[in-house]
Amino acid sequence: MPQATKIKERIAAEFSAKAPAPRKAKFQADLAPAEDRLVRALKAELQMTSNTDFLSDALVLFRWAVSERKLGHRIVSESATGERRTLLFPRLERVAPDSALPRVDIRWTEKELESLAEFVSGQPAEPAEALIRAMRS
Amino acid sequence: MAVTIRRLEETDEVENFDCGDEPLNGYLKRHAWTNQQKISIGVTYVAVDESAPRAVLGYFTLATSSAPRDRFPKKLVRGLPPYDLPLVLLARLAVDKRFTGRGLGHAMLSEALKITLRFAEEVGCRCVVTDAYPDKVGWYARYGFVPLDEATETRTRKMFLDVRTVRRASGLT
Numbered sequence: 001m002p003q004a005t006k007i008k009e010r011i012a013a014e015f016s017a018k019a020p021a022p023r024k025a026k027f028q029a030d031l032a033p034a035e036d037r038l039v040r041a042l043k044a045e046l047q048m049t050s051n052t053d054f055l056s057d058a059l060v061l062f063r064w065a066v067s068e069r070k071l072g073h074r075i076v077s078e079s080a081t082g083e084r085r086t087l088l089f090p091r092l093e094r095v096a097p098d099s100a101l102p103r104v105d106i107r108w109t110e111k112e113l114e115s116l117a118e119f120v121s122g123q124p125a126e127p128a129e130a131l132i133r134a135m136r137s
Numbered sequence: 138m139a140v141t142i143r144r145l146e147e148t149d150e151v152e153n154f155d156c157g158d159e160p161l162n163g164y165l166k167r168h169a170w171t172n173q174q175k176i177s178i179g180v181t182y183v184a185v186d187e188s189a190p191r192a193v194l195g196y197f198t199l200a201t202s203s204a205p206r207d208r209f210p211k212k213l214v215r216g217l218p219p220y221d222l223p224l225v226l227l228a229r230l231a232v233d234k235r236f237t238g239r240g241l242g243h244a245m246l247s248e249a250l251k252i253t254l255r256f257a258e259e260v261g262c263r264c265v266v267t268d269a270y271p272d273k274v275g276w277y278a279r280y281g282f283v284p285l286d287e288a289t290e291t292r293t294r295k296m297f298l299d300v301r302t303v304r305r306a307s308g309l310t
Contacts, residue, residue, distance in 0.1 A: 088190065090141050094251070104178050104200045104226060106266070108208065112285040112295050116204055117213035119283065120222060120263055124299040127306030128281040131298075134247035135254075135307035 027055060065089070069096045138186050138239065140194070142248045145169055145181040150191045156231035158270075164229060165196055172198075179228055182248065184241050195232040195241045197249050201262065202226045223260075225253045227267040246280060250303050257300045264300055268293040281306075 031039065039054065048054050065087070068075055075087040108116075127135075151165050169181040184195040203221040206214060227249055232241045253265050266285075269277050270293055274284060282296035 086146065088141065088143050088146075090143065093143050094255075104202050104228070106202045106204070106226065106295075108204060108295075109286060110208070111287070113204060113208050114210050114213070115285040116222070116264075116266075116297060117209040117217070119297055119299060121213050121216045124301035124305065125281055125283075127302050128279060130243075130279045131250075131281045131303065131306040134243060134250060134280060135303065137244075137247055 065092055066095055069093070139188070140184050140186055140241065140244060141190065142182055142184050142245060145173055145183050145193075145196070146191075147174070148191060149183060149185075149193055151193050154193050154196075154233055155235070156195075157234045158231065161229060161231040164198075165193065165231070169196070169198065181229075182245070182252075184232075184245055193233070194236045195230075195245055197230040197245050198228040199249060199252060200226045200228055201256075201260075202266070222264070223262045224264045224266050225256060225262050227265055230267070242276070250298075251307075253300065254303055254307060254309075257304070262300060265298045265303070267296050267298075269296050 039051075043049070043051075043054050046054075046057075048057075065075055069092040075092075077085050077087070079085075147170060151169070154165050155162055165181070169179070172179045173181055179198045179200045181196055181198045183193045185191065185193060201223065202225075203223050206217060206219070206221050209217070227246075230242065230245055230249070232245075250265065253262065256262055265282075267277060267282065269282070269284075271288065274288070274294055274296065277296050278284075280298070281302055282298045285295040285297050288294065
């Protein structure tokens with residue numbers, strides 16, 4: 001065996017002996033009975049026995065969906081006859097880009113512009129309670 | 138009722154929508170889809186119930202706009218950047234009168250402001266402006282919108298909300 005290969009193998013063996021095993025995070029979820037039944041039914045349908053495999057696959061699918069919506073792509077299913085259905089999922093809509101909002105012109109009065117200039121050149125107002133509720137719901 | 142708020146789709150059922158205001162009903166039925174998909178002058182978001190996900194219970198429309206800096210009073214422009222002020226226009230917000238009193242208006246305004254915040258982060262905007270009917274000025278004022286002009290009985294009033302205030306309300310600094 002060439003010397004270089006031996007050294008590589010020794011380094012690899014030492015590294016693997018010393019490197020700590022990656023920590024596995026535990027995930028616990030409180031499911032409603034209906035959700036629990038759904039998980040069990042899906043696992044049976046997909047011939048899965050482990051919750052870890054189930055969560056891992058669900059995560060891959062969810063991550064893909066998020067990345068598609070982030071790009072502004074819609075997620076569509078198409079039947080054999082060509083009928084299309086678009087996935088509508090509120091949480092995914094939150095990551096979809098909104099930078100495509102179109103532009104319109106507003107007719108301003110002098111008084112409105114004066115008030116607007118005063119507001120934006122001053123300090124921002126403290127948020128109202130209803131606004132805080134709206135933004136944190 | 139499990140409400141979802143999402144972009145208007147072509148197959149959404151809008152014909153039965155009735156908020157009690159003909160211009161707002163008519164906009165949703167005749168113009169919202171065209172404006173969104175074909176001529177791109179406003180994006181409409183609809184509130185639907187999961188049990189009937191095509192029936193529109195409420196809607197709002199967003200667009201971007203700007204305020205011309207060269208028309209601001211000279212004494213007030215010193216601290217402002219040397220270009221027009223970018224803003225998000227909350228052009229319309231309406232709830233079907235059969236579903237009022239269930240928090241749909243609050244939920245839609247919440248969503249509109251969250252979209253505005255994301256827009257502010259991605260592209261940049263300084264405030265939200267809406268045109269409120271006189272009888273809705275109080276409702277918007279509860280959220281911190283302030284009128285930009287004196288009250289009159291016959292027309293809508295432009296109201297302003299600073300994006301910095303919205304950001305603070307969301308818990309972001």
